Amino acid sequence: MIRVIVKRLLVGLLVMWGAASLIFLIVRVAPGDPATILLGPDADPEQIAELTARLGLDQPKLTQYAHYLADVARFDFGESYRLGRPAMSEVLERLPATAELMLSSTAIAVVFGVTLGLLAGARPGRLVDRVVSASTIALQSFPTFWVGIMLILVFALWLGVLPSADAGTPAHLVLPAVTLALPFTATVARLTRTSVAETMREPYIQTARSKGLTEPQVLIGHALRNSLIPVVTIVGLHMGGLMGGAVIVENVFAWPGLGSLVVDAVASRDYEVVQAATFLIAGIVMLFNLVADLLYSRLDPRIKLDTVS
C-alpha cells in the first residue's frame, strides 16, 4: 500500500506542476491587469506603467514564469498586491473557515443523504421513495444563492433563531453549512437510493433473508456497506464542486473563508493570491481523491488499491 501511495503522490507532484502552470497562464491571459485595478479609473498611464514595473509585471512572461516556478518550489507565492501580505499566509489564514464549512456540509450531506437514500432504495416505488425522489430533484434544482437568501429570511429575519451572517460561533455555521449541503445531500441520496435498490436485488440479500434476518438487519448489515462505494466516490469527487459552492455561500453569508478571498482576488487580478489559493485547492482535491481511493479498498476488499483510478 505504501508503494502505491508514494506512486500516487509522485504523480500528484506532476499534477500540481500542471495546476500551477495552468493558473499562471490563465490569470495572465485574462483581460485587465493588477496595476490598473489597484490604481482605479483615476490613474494616468504613467502611474499605471510605474506600478506595473514595481510589481515586476513588465518583464517578459517567460521570465515571470521562471521566477514563479522557482518560488513555488520553495512554497513562496509572493506578496498580495492588494493586501500587502504573503499570499500563501493569507490563503492559509482563510482555509480553516472554509474547511469548517465544507466538512460540516459534507457531514450533513452524507448523514442525511445516505439515510434518505437508504429509506427510498429499500422499497423502490413506494411512497417514501417517491417523496425522497421528488424532494431531491427539487433540492438539486434550487440555486444555492437563492436557497441561502431564503434560509436567511426564514431563520434569521422571521424566526430570529439564527444569525444571518458572519462567523465565530456554532450558530453562525448552521445556515451556510445547510445551504452548501442541500444540493449535495440530494446527490448523495439519489446515488444511495439507486445503489441500495440494485444491491437489494443481489442473490446474497436473498440468502440473508432466508437465514431469517430482519429487514433492517439485511438493509444495514448487508446492503448498506456495498452501496456506499459509489457514495465514497462522489464525496471524493465532489470536493471541487463544494469549493465552487463555498464561493457563493461565503459571499451570501459574509463567511470569512477562502472562497470570498479568491473571488476578491480574481476580481482585482491579485495574481499571487489566485495562484496560491488554486495551488492549495488543487492539492486538497488531490488528497481527497487519494483518501477516497484508500477507502474503496477498506469498504470492499475485492478492490485492489493499485487498480483504482
Place this chain on the structure above:
Amino acid sequence: MFRALRSRALTAMIILAPVALAGCTDATTGNGSGSGSGEITVAGTYPIESLDPHGPQGGGTGTQLAARELFSRLVRPKADGTLEGDLATEWKPDATATQWTFTLREGVTFSDGKAVTGADVVASFKRLIDNKGTNAANFPGYTMTATSDSEVVLKATKPDAAVPGKLATFYVVPASVATTDAAFFQKPVGSGPFTVEKFTPSQTLTLVPNKNYYAGAPKVTRVTIRKMPELAARLTALRTGEADVIWGIPDDQLGQLQSDSNLTVETVPSTAVFTMWFNSSTPALRDAAVRRALWQAVDFQTIIKQLYPQTGGLSDAPVSPITLGYVAQQPVTYDPDAAKAALTAAGFDFSKKLRLQFANAEFRQFNQAVVSDLAKIGVQIDLLEKEQAVFTKDLLALNWDINFQQLSNPTFDAANTLGRLYPCAAKRNGYCNPQLDQLLSAAGSSPDQAERVKLYGQASQIIWQDAVGMFPMAVKYAYAWNKRLEGFTPDPNGLPDFSTAQVRSS
C-alpha cells in the same frame, strides 16, 4: 459489523451535534443589537484591503473610509461640502495661489502620545508623492516644507486654487513611517478619532477610541466595520440588529426599511453624478449635433422616476449641486422625434451599432432603459456589462462609444472632476476644446472663489451644450441605521464618520 456501524453512527452524531445544538442556542434575536453596549457594527459594501492612505489603494473607498477614522488631515470637508480645519487651524494662499501656508493646531498628538509636528506633515506629504498612488496625481511636482513645528508651506508648480479641496484626501502619519511599511499599517498609529484594535484585510476592521484624540475621544466603545458583499445579507443584518448602519441601499428596498420602527432611513445629496460620456473620437460621435440628439432621445426623467424615485434627481450640471463650481444648466428636453430628425440631418448611420459599456450589475436596469429609448428612434446599442478590471482597462484605452460611470468627488471641488477629466491632455473621452482648456485652467488657478464658480459655470456650459456626455442623474446616498444610534451623520461621499455617534442606553 453492527458494532462498527454503531461506531460510525456515533461519530456522525458527534460531528453534527454542535451544528444541531447551535440551532437551538446562541441565536440572535430580532430587533436587538449584534453589538454590545456602546458598540457599533457597520455592514460595509466594499472591502477595506489596506489602511495605507498613501499607497496604491489610497484613493479606494475602503481605505478612505478607514483613513478618516484613523488619521487626521490638514483640512476636511463637512457634510455640506465646505472645508473645515482638522490639523490646520487656518490656511491661506499667496496672491497667485501657488504657495499655501497652513497653521497647525497645537497640542495634537498621535495615539501613542507623541506630538504631531510640521515634520510629520511634510514627511507624510513626501510619502504620498513617493508612493505615486492616485491621490499623488493631484500634486504633480508640488513640494511641502515645514517653516516651524506649527506651520507648513505647500508650493505648487502652477497656481492652484483647489489645493485645500485636494488635501481632503491627504492624511498625516508619523514621520518615521517608511515609504512601504506593511507592518505599520496592520495596526497604525494616527491622530484620528479611533485606533485599530484588529484588522483582517478585506474582512473586518475593528476600531476603538483614540483616547488622545484632540477633539475628545469618541463616545462609542468599539466600531466594527464588517464586509458584507451581499445586499440581502446587509439588509437582514440591519433588521435583525446584527448590524447598526448600512448605506448604498437601492430604492426598491427603502420602503421596507422605512416601515421598520427601529430604523432611521435618510437620503442625502452626494457629489456623485451619473455620467455617460460619448467617445468624441468615434467617427459617428464626432459631431456635437449627433451627441445632443442622442441625449434628447432618452427620457431620463421617466427612467429616474421609475428606478430611482428616492435616490435620484434629474441632473442639471456635469457636477453635483454640493460641488464647488456647480452652475445649473438648461435641462435637455426629451423629444425623440426631434432627436431622430437631427440625427438624420447630421447623416448619422443608423445601421452601425454603438458600444455602451458599464461595470456593476446595479446599473444594468438603468442602462437597459437607455438602450431601449435609443432603440425607439432606430439607434442600435451594443450594451456591454464588463467586469471592473476589463471596464477600467477599456475606459482608459477609449475602447467604447458611450461610457457609463457614477462619478463622485471626494474633494467637493470641480477641479477634481471638470479640471481633471475634461482638458484635451486628459484624453478621457476623445473631446478636445482649447477654449474649454483655457476656462478650466483659469478656474483652477484663480484665488477668488466667486470667480472660480463663474468660470466653472462657463466650462460646464460648453461641456453641456457640446454634449461631451449625457449627465442624467444627481445621486443621493441612502443610509439606514438603528435608532439606538445617536449623532450619526450620513456622509455625501459614502464615507461616514463614526466619531460623533453614540449608542443610546436602552
